[in-house]
Amino acid sequence: MKNILLKTSQLSKSFSSGGRLQHVLKNIDLELYEGDFTVIMGASGAGKSTLLYALSGMDTPSLGTIAFKDQIISTLNQDQLAIFRRHHCGFVFQQIYLIDGMSLMDNVLSAGLLVIKDKKILLDRARNLFTAVDLSEETWKKFPAQISGGEAQRAGMVRALINHPEILFADEPTGALNFKTGLDVLNTLTDFNEHGQSIVMVTHDMRSARRGNRILYLKDGIILGECNLGKYIPQDPARHNTLSAFLSEMGW
Amino acid sequence: MRKSFLLARSNLRKSKGQTAAIFVLMLLAASMLNLWLMLSTDYKQNFDRYHDKLHAEHVTLSVDRHDTEMQNFLIRTLEKKKQTTEFSLTDSMHMVGSFAFHGGEISTELIFLEKQAALSRSVGKIELIKDSNIQSGIYLPILYQSEKNAIGKTIQVSVGSHKIEYTICGFFNSIMAGSHNCSLCEVLLTEDKYRELEQSGYAPASTLCSIRLKEKSKSQSYETQLKNMVSSYDPSVRTISNSYTLVSQSRYISQMICSGIISAMAFFILLIALIVVASNILNYIQENMKNLGTLKAVGYTGSQLIHALLLQFLGISLAASLLGESISYGMFPFLNTMMISQTGIPYRIHFLPFPFFFTLLVSSGVTALVVWLSSRRIKKVEPIVALRQGLLTHNFKKNWISLETTGIPLDLALALKTTFSAMKQNITVCITMLVLSLIVVFSGLMTENVIVDMTPFSNLIVGETADSCINIQTDLEKAFLQKMQSDPRVEKIYLYHSVSVRHVNGVELVATICDDFAKVNNQDVVFEGRFPKFDNEIAIAAKYAKEHDLNIGDEITIAANGMEAAYLISGYTQTSNQLGKDCLLTRAGYMRLGKLSNASYYLNLSDQTDIDIFHEEIKEHFQKAVNTTINVASILEGSASVYVSLMMMIVITVLVLSVIIIAFVLYLLVRTMLRNKKQDYGILKALGFTTKQLILQTAFSFLPAVILSTIVGSAVCSLIINPLTAFFLNSIGIVKCTFRVPADYIILASIILILSAFLLICLFAWKIRKITPRSLLAGE
C-alpha cells in the first residue's frame, strides 16, 4: 500500500469573469501517492493548470480541503503557503521562468538558500543536480538569455529539485521545447522518478503522458477517469495501447 | 499629429500613478518658480513704484538745528550740488526713541513731524493709510500696526530718556523713513502734541531734508558728501541720514531671504521632476520595446512615437504649471503678510504676466528638452529586433553578488543584486536624497541658530548685543562708571558707541568705538584678523574692504570733525547693520579725531534684573546727564520675532515639501520597479518567498543609494552650508558665516530621513502582496 501524499476532498475552484461565475473545478476528491509519476491530462482549458496550482499551494481553492500528508494546506494564508511551498514542493513551468538578472547557479541557489542553510551542502547538491541534468560547469555561470530553451528547462528542474521537494509539480514542461530537447527533459523526469521522486505533471500530449504510471483525465471540472500504466518501460507497445484506449474512452 | 495624440492618450491612461506623481512635482516646481519670479521682479519693484508714487527722496538728512542760518546753508548747499533735482526742508525734532511692538521694543532714530507740515511736503510725501477723527495724538508707520498698537489705543513712546503717552490716531507710510530698517523713522504728531513736545525740550528742534537726485545710484556718495559738508559747516550738529541704496536693500531683507530660498527650492524640485520624467521615459522605452517595435512595424515613424511622448509630458507639464501658478497666487497672500511685517510697504497682489508666462515657458521648455533627449533612442529601435528580443536593455555582463560565494544573507543579497542592476534608479534616489539632505541641513541650521536660540543669528545680523544701552554725557562719565561698577546687578559694562566717520577717498562709515574690544559679547564681529587694540588700528567691514581692495595691514585715512588720521587695518568685520559700511576704533584711536561729548555704554545685567526698573533708577540718579536708555534685550526680541516667524514658516514649508517630494519620487521608483519585476516577484513567490521577504528586498535594494547619498549629502552640506548662507547674505554685508551646525540634529534628521524613505518604500511596495504566483499563468 502506497502512502498518501496529497488528498483533496470536495475541491472546487471558480473564477468570476465578466460578472459570471465560472466553475473550473467541481468537487474533486483525489488522492496522490508517494513515489508516483502522476499525469493530469485533458483538453486545453479543462482546468489542468488550475488543479495543479491548487494542489501545490500556489493558489487557494474556492471550496473544499487539501491535505498534504497530515497538514491541511487549503486554509493557509499566502505567506504560510509560500513557506509550505519552499519546503515541500518543486515547480517546473512551461515558460520555465528563470529570473533574467541572475546566473543559472544563482537562480538555483536563491531557491536553495531559502531552505538549506548549510552553504557547502547546498552547493554540493546544486552541482550534483546540474551534472545529473547534464549541464556543464560553464553553463552555470550563464544568464537565462544566453542559453537554449532545453538548457533553461533543465536548469529549471535543478531549481525545482534543489530543496528535496516531496513532490515535484510540472506544468507542461515540454510545451515550449522542440522534440529533442523535450525528450531530454522527460528522460530526466523519468530518471528522478525512478530514484523515488514523486511527480505530478500536467500535459496534453501523449508522448509526455506515457511517462506517468498513473494517468488522470480532467474534463468539465471533474476527474473523468484514471488509468494505471505501471512502471515506465520505454518503447512498450502494450503501454501505448492501454493509454490510447483510455484516452479515446475519455473522448480525447 | 492625430495619431500621436491617440498614442499619448493611451500612454497616459496606462500610467495614471506616474502621471499623478510627475504632475505634483511639476506643480510644486512651477508654483515655486512663479513665486520666486513674482517676488524678485514685481514685488521688489514695488519699492520703486511706491518711491515714485510718494515722490520720495533718494537721500534723507536730519540736522538738529532749524534756525534760518542753517536752513539757508542747507538750501545753498543743495542747490549747488549737480545731482540735486528737488528737495524739501521741514521743521522737525529728532531723537533716539523707542516704543513697544510685538512683545518687544522698537528703538531707532525718531523724527517727529507735525501732521499737516508732513502731509504738505513736496518731496518724501507721506501717505495716510489709516486715519480717524481723533484730534490729538500720534500717527505711526503702518508697519507698527498691531493688536496692541491700534487706533484709539495709547502708546508709550520713549524720547531720549523721557516717556510720553500718546493716543494712536492712525497709520501712514513713508517709503524712506517708515521703518526702523531705514535707520530713521518718522512719526507724526497732531499740532497740539507737536507743540507740547517742542516745549518740553526732550528732543532738539531739527531740519529734515529730503532730496531727490538725478541718479539714484549716486545716493550713497551724495549722502556722505552732504554730511561732511554739514559737519564741517557746524561740527557740533548731530546728523542722521539714509540713502536710497541702503533703504531699498534693508527694507527688503525678508524678500531677499524668501526669494533666495524659494529659488533654490524651485530649482531643486524642477531638477527632481525632470530626472523623474527622464527615467520614466527610459523605463517606458524599456518596458514597451515590443509595443514600440509593433507600432513601428505597422508604420509609425520614430518621430511620431517621440511626438506622442512629447505631447504626453508637455500636457502634464502645462496643466501642472497652470495649476501650480494658481497655487502660487494662493500662497502669495500669506507670504505677503509675512514679509510686510518686515518691509512695511503694502503690496497689492495682482496678476503678473511676465512671471506667469516665463514659468510656463521654462517648465514646458525644459520638459520638452528632457523628453526629446531621453526619447531619442526610440528612433534606433528596429522593429524586427525589438519584436524578437523584447527587452534587450538588460545588461547581463556581470552576476552581481554571486550567491555562490557571498556570505551576505539571502534577502539582502537579492536586494543588492537589484541595487547593482538598477543604476538609473540609484541616480534618481541619490540626487533626490542629496537635495533633501541639503534641505535638512539648512532647516537644522536655521532651527538651531534662529528659532531655538537666535544669538548666532542676531550676532551676525545685528552685531553686538547686550541687555542694556545707556547713553550718558561724558562730563559725568566717571561717576557713572563708578556707580555701575559697584552695582551688583551689572555684570559687565563697556563703551560701545557709534559715530559716523568718513573714509577719505571713500564713503561714510559707521565707526563703533570701544574702550576694550576684549569685553564685547560678540567676538565674532571680527572674523579675520583681530579687533583694534592700539590707537592707530582699525577694523573695517569685509565687504567694504573687498570693494575697495583694502587688506589687513594696509593704512587708511579716516576723517571726522574736520580732522584726519591714518590707521592700520587690523581685521575685517561683518554685520548687516550698516550693509557692510562700518569700522571699529578704540577710544584712544578715535580721540585722534575728536572727543566724545556723550558716550553709549553697553551693559550685561544679571538675569533677575528688570531692565526697565534699572533704567529708571539710573535716570533718577544722574538726571539730565542720561541722554537715552535702551532696553536692548527687548528690542532684539521685537525686531527678531519677525525673522523668527519668517524662518519658522520657511523651515516648516521646506520640510513639508521635502516629505512630499521624497514620497512622490519613491512612489514613482517603486512603481516602476514593481512593474519591471512583476514576473520576478511572481517566480520568487512560487519558489516560496513570502510577501514580507519581497517587500524587504525591495526596500533594501533602495537603501544603499538612500543611505550613501544621505550621509554624503548631510556631511557635504554641513560643510558648505555656512559659506552658502554667507553667499546668499553677501548683499547685506555678510562675508563669512559661522553658524553652529547642529550635528545631533542633522544626524537625527538623516536617520529619520533614511527611516522614512525605508518605510515609504515598504508602504509603496505593499502592492507586492497582490502579486500571486498564479499571475504567472496569465502568460499562457
Ligand SMILES: Nc1ncnc2c1ncn2[C@@H]1O[C@H](COP(=O)(O)OP(=O)(O)O)[C@@H](O)[C@H]1O
Ligand atoms: N485567474 C483566472 N481568472 C479567470 N478565469 C481563469 C483564471 N485562470 C484560469 N481561468 C479559466 O479557467 C479555465 C481553466 O484554465 P486552465 O486551468 O489554465 O486550463 P488548462 O491548463 O487546462 O488549459 C479556463 O477557461 C480559464 O479561462
Ligand SMILES: [Mg+2]
Ligand atoms: Mg495549462
